[in-house]
Amino acid sequence: MPWPDHLFLVGCGNMAGQMLARWLACGLDPARVTVLRPSGRAVADGVAVVTGYPDALPAGTTVLLGMKPYQVAEVATALAPLCDADTRIISILAGTTLAELRARFVGIRDIVRAMPNLPVGIGEGVIALHADAPTAGEARSAVEALMTPLGLAEWIPDEALFNQVTALSGCGPAFLFRFIDALARAGEAIGIPADQAARMALATVQGSAAMAARADADPATLADHVASPGGMTRQGLNVLDADDRLLELLIDTLTAARDRGEAMARGE
Numbered sequence: 001m002p003w004p005d006h007l008f009l010v011g012c013g014n015m016a017g018q019m020l021a022r023w024l025a026c027g028l029d030p031a032r033v034t035v036l037r038p039s040g041r042a043v044a045d046g047v048a049v050v051t052g053y054p055d056a057l058p059a060g061t062t063v064l065l066g067m068k069p070y071q072v073a074e075v076a077t078a079l080a081p082l083c084d085a086d087t088r089i090i091s092i093l094a095g096t097t098l099a100e101l102r103a104r105f106v107g108i109r110d111i112v113r114a115m116p117n118l119p120v121g122i123g124e125g126v127i128a129l130h131a132d133a134p135t136a137g138e139a140r141s142a143v144e145a146l147m148t149p150l151g152l153a154e155w156i157p158d159e160a161l162f163n164q165v166t167a168l169s170g171c172g173p174a175f176l177f178r179f180i181d182a183l184a185r186a187g188e189a190i191g192i193p194a195d196q197a198a199r200m201a202l203a204t205v206q207g208s209a210a211m212a213a214r215a216d217a218d219p220a221t222l223a224d225h226v227a228s229p230g231g232m233t234r235q236g237l238n239v240l241d242a243d244d245r246l247l248e249l250l251i252d253t254l255t256a257a258r259d260r261g262e263a264m265a266r267g268e
């Protein structure tokens with residue numbers, strides 16, 4: 001596995017923390033990692049944690065921007081002077097365009113936008129990637145190799161779609177967690193004891209997702225395999241399908257998330 005010579009994480013909270021946990025589990029040497037986080041909280045055995053910027057970054061450093069998007073100006077002011085032409089930057093900042101990153105990290109050739117999601121921590125995430133023309137092919141390959149142990153890595157050639165894919169896969173786990181919770185609560189509402197409904201909802205979603213991932217048939221066809229003609233499932237599907245109720249709900253959900261990304265890109 002071609003790990004970066006050095007990895008410098010700016011912020012290591014919910015998201016970057018999951019990425020790092022997976023990289024370490026896959027063999028990244030913790031001595032190659034420095035984490036900057038204001039709290040100074042320990043991250044993992046052997047990983048250096050700092051609360052301020054070092055005087056210099058080691059040669060061959062890959063920087064992961066993992067703080068909140070609104071902090072990019074403050075971070076870039078401190079970080080950009082430490083970067084040299086060979087520093088690689090990976091940004092997971094939602095709604096932060098490459099144009100903005102290029103304006104803040106002038107002179108850096110290799111900048112990649114990455115949009116991971118939380119299941120990267122167990123190697124079952126999705127990571128959308130986008131790079132523009134100046135970023136070297138070698139850097140793209142290196143970043144892709146770094147993302148591969150995290151799950152499904154997909155290049156998005158058109159950055160204009162980045163907020164859309166963020167809505168689908170970056171935010172998606174939250175929508176799925178909400179669905180699992182709602183399925184359990186719906187079970188409880190029709191009389192199943194709460195703890196049993198929670199266990200059964202989670203196992204149903206887990207088993208269905210795993211089966212869909214392995215099946216030759218697409219998910220829409222699999223739904224028909226569950227539904228016996230004139231049976232119970234069809235009656236339930238009729239509720240979800242009436243006026244495309246579920247589809248419309250999800251389109252509204254993704255649209256709201258996408259719109260927020262566009263507003264963030266405008267600095268709102």
Ligand SMILES: NC(=O)C1=CN([C@@H]2O[C@H](COP(=O)(O)OP(=O)(O)OC[C@H]3O[C@@H](n4cnc5c(N)ncnc54)[C@H](OP(=O)(O)O)[C@@H]3O)[C@@H](O)[C@H]2O)C=CC1
Nearest residue numbers: 011012013014015037038039066067068069092093094116
């Ligand atoms: N959560 C998710 O599912 C996803 C998040 N993202 C992106 O990841 C980024 C982080 O989100 P998330 O992990 O949820 O947020 P968290 O709040 O969990 O983590 C933020 C991190 O930034 C650190 N931090 C705070 N202030 C500064 C500062 N001034 N300079 C440097 N670091 C700072 C925090 O330090 P400390 O640990 O000391 O508090 C913390 O480690 C965001 O840009 C978001 O858009 C992208 C995809 C999915």
Ligand SMILES: O=C(O)[C@@H]1CCC=N1
Nearest residue numbers: 094166167170171172
């Ligand atoms: O909520 C957010 O803004 C980030 C982007 C994707 C998931 N979390």
